[in-house]
Amino acid sequence: MANTIIKTGLLSLLGACALVTSVQAGGFSRGEADTDILFEEGNVVVRGGVTYVNPGRTFDTVGGAASSDDAFSDDYVIPNFAAKFKLTDNLGCALTYTQPFGASSTYGPDAQLADQLAGIPDGSVNYYTGKEFITNEFGATCDVKFQAGPGDFHVLGGVFLEDFDYTARAYYGTLHLEDDSALGYRIGAAYDIKEYALRIQLMYRSAVDHEADGDFTPGFLDFLLGPDPVFADGYGTLPQSLKLSAQTGVAPGWLVYGSVKWTDWSVLQALNYNITGLGDQQDIYNWKDGWTLQAGVAHAFTEKVAGTINLTWDSGVGNGADIMTDTWTLATGASIKAGPGEFRVGGAVSYLTEGSQSYAEGATFDATADGDWAYALSASYKIAF
Numbered sequence: 421m422a423n424t425i426i427k428t429g430l431l432s433l434l435g436a437c438a439l440v441t442s443v444q445a446g447g448f449s450r451g452e453a454d455t456d457i458l459f460e461e462g463n464v465v466v467r468g469g470v471t472y473v474n475p476g477r478t479f480d481t482v483g484g485a486a487s488s489d490d491a492f493s494d495d496y497v498i499p500n501f502a503a504k505f506k507l508t509d510n511l512g513c514a515l516t517y518t519q520p521f522g523a524s525s526t527y528g529p530d531a532q533l534a535d536q537l538a539g540i541p542d543g544s545v546n547y548y549t550g551k552e553f554i555t556n557e558f559g560a561t562c563d564v565k566f567q568a569g570p571g572d573f574h575v576l577g578g579v580f581l582e583d584f585d586y587t588a589r590a591y592y593g594t595l596h597l598e599d600d601s602a603l604g605y606r607i608g609a610a611y612d613i614k615e616y617a618l619r620i621q622l623m624y625r626s627a628v629d630h631e632a633d634g635d636f637t638p639g640f641l642d643f644l645l646g647p648d649p650v651f652a653d654g655y656g657t658l659p660q661s662l663k664l665s666a667q668t669g670v671a672p673g674w675l676v677y678g679s680v681k682w683t684d685w686s687v688l689q690a691l692n693y694n695i696t697g698l699g700d701q702q703d704i705y706n707w708k709d710g711w712t713l714q715a716g717v718a719h720a721f722t723e724k725v726a727g728t729i730n731l732t733w734d735s736g737v738g739n740g741a742d743i744m745t746d747t748w749t750l751a752t753g754a755s756i757k758a759g760p761g762e763f764r765v766g767g768a769v770s771y772l773t774e775g776s777q778s779y780a781e782g783a784t785f786d787a788t789a790d791g792d793w794a795y796a797l798s799a800s801y802k803i804a805f
Contacts, residue, residue, distance in 0.1 A: 446710035446734045447659070447685045447744060448553075451518035454502035455576065458514050458563040459612065459619065462804030465504040469764070469800025472497050477743070477772060480790045482530040483537065487787075489528025494552070496524055500800065513562040513578075520582065521658050524552035534785035536591065547591030548784060551703075555658065557582045561606060571613035576623065579605045582658070584630040586691070588703070593639040597632035597654045597693060604628040617669035627660035627687060636695045645697050654693030659684040677730075678715040685710045685737040704782035707737040707744065716751075724757040736773070740781030743789045745773040753798075761803035770794040 457465055475493035482489065501517040527535070527549055536547045561578030584599040608623035635649035661684065667677035691703040716730025729752045738744030753766035772792040777783035 446683060446712060446747070447688070447707060447737045448521040448523045449683065450496070450522045451498040451500050451520055451557075453516040453518050453520070453557060453559050453561070453580070453606075454500055455514060455516060455559075455561045455578075455606070455608075455623070457502040457504045457516075458512050458561065458574075458576065459610075460504065460802075460804065462504070463506045464805040465802065466502070466804075467800055467802040468499075468501045469798060470497060470499050471796060471798040473796045474794060475772075476792050476794045477789060478792060479531060479787045480774075481788045483534035483786055485530075487528070487530040489530045491792075492525045492527050492531060494524035494526055496522065498522075510565050511562065513560060516557070516559040516561065516580075518557055520555055520557045522552075522554040524550075524554075526550040531785065531787070532591075534787070538779045538785040549589045549591070551586075551588045553584065553586040555582050555584050557604075559606070568611065570615070571611055571618070574610040574612070574621075576608040576610065577606065579603060582628050582630075584632055584658075586632065586634075586654075591639060592641045593645075594637045595634070595652055595693070595695065596637075597634040597652060599630040599632040602628045602630050617675055618667070620666045621664070623663050623665075625661045625663075627684065628658045629655070630658065631655045632693075636698070641698075650696040652693060652695045654691060656691040657687045659687050673720040675718040676716070677718065679713070681712040683710040683712070704741045706739045706741045706782050708739055710737045711735045726755045728753050736775065738775060738777070740776070740778050741783050742777050743775040743787065745775035745789075747772050747794075751796075761801055764798075764800045764802070766796075766798040768796040768798075770796070 454467060457467055474495050476491050477493035478491045479487045479489055481487055498519050499517070502514055504512055504514040506512045532547060532549060557580050559578055559580030561576060563574050563576050565572045565574045581601045582604055583601050586597040588595045604626045606623060606625045608621060610619060610621035612619040632655065633653045636652045637649045638645045638647065661681060663679060663681040665679035667675055669675050685707040686709045688705050688707050690705060694700050712732065712734045714730055714732040716728055718726060718728035720726040732749040732751065734747040736745040747770050749768050749770040751766060751768035753764060756763045770793065772794060774790050776788040778786050
C-alpha cells in the first residue's frame with residue numbers, strides 16, 4: 421500500500437516542474453493547461469498556482485555599438501487553475517485556466533534611438549518604446565478510459581476559448597488590438613499502468629486564428645490623424661503543438677520521465693494590422709518551428725515528501741528578425757503533503773544562448789545579445805475529495 425501511495429505521489433509531483441519549464445518553451449510560450457489533473461485520484465480535485473518569471477534578456481550591442489540598456493524583456497506572472505470532476509468510473513472532466521502565450525518588452529534609450537535611425541532611409545521609422553501582448557485560455561477537457569490489458573487506455577479531448585490583447589507603444593502613437601475570444605481544441609490519447617507508475621501520452625493542441633479590433637492613439641502623428649483615436653484592426657495565428665510524454669517507475673520510490681514537443685511557430689510570420697489613415701502595417705517575426713526536449717527523475721523520500729529535477733532544451737525559433745535563441749533550463753521541484761492537500765514548489769534557471777537580429781532580416785534595428793540568464797519560481801496547492 422505504501423509503495424502505491426509513493427507511485428501516485430510521484431506521478432502527481434511532475435506538475436511541480438511543469439509550470440517553471442513550460443515558461444521557457446520557445447517563442448511566446450508561457451503557461452500550459454493542467455490537463456494532467458485528469459489522471460489524479462479523487463472524485464473532485466482542485467489545484468491553483470502561480471509562476472513568476474524573470475526573463476533577463478539584454479542587448480550587448482545596438483546599432484553596431486555597445487549598449488548600456490537594461491534588460492528589455494519584462495518580468496511576468498502566470499496564473500494556473502484546474503478542477504477535475506469524476507463523473508463515472510470511466511469518465512472525468514476538467515476545467516482549466518492559464519495564459520498560454522504572451523510577451524512584454526520595454527526598450528531602453530539605445531534601442532529606441534537605433535530603431536529611429538534604422539528606418540530613416542526608407543521612411544519606416546517606428547521608434548518603439550515597448551510592446552506587449554497576453555492571451556487567456558479557458559478550457560474544458562474530458563477523459564474516457566477503457567481497461568486494456570494490465571492498464572487503462574485513455575481518450576482525451578476538449579475545447580478552449582483564447583483571447584488576445586496587444587499593445588505597441590511608439591513615438592508615432594499607441595496601438596491597441598483585442599480579440600475577446602477565439603475557439604480552439606485539444607485531443608489526445610494515453611496509456612497507463614498504475615502498478616508500475618507508467619504513463620505514455622500524446623496530446624495535440626490546435627492553432628488559433630485571431631482577428632482583433634482596436635484603435636491607434638496618435639502621438640507625434642496627431643498633426644496628420646488628429647488628437648483622437650482612430651480605428652485599427654489586425655489578424656494573426658498562434659501555433660498548433662504536439663507533445664509526446666512518458667514516465668515510468670524504475671525502482672521503489674524512483675521515477676524517470678521525459679517529453680518531446682513540436683510547436684508550429686513557422687505559422688507566425690507576422691502580425692498584420694491596418695491603421696485608418698496609415699494603411700497596412702506588420703510586426704515581422706519570420707519564425708521557424710520549435711522543438712522542446714525534456715528529461716528528468718523524481719524520488720519519493722517519504723510518503724509525504726517527494727522531489728524532482730529535470731533538464732530541458734528548447735530550440736530557438738528566430739531567423740534574424742528578433743533574438744529568439746536556444747534555451748537550456750534546469751528545474752527542480754518538491755511536493756509536500758500539508759494540511760488537507762498537497763503543496764508544490766518549483767524553481768528553474770535558464771541559459772539563453774547568444775544571438776543577433778538585423779534590419780535586413782525584418783528587425784526594426786540591428787542588435788546582438790550575449791548569453792543571458794533567466795529565472796522562474798512556481799507554487800501551487802491541490803485539494804482532493
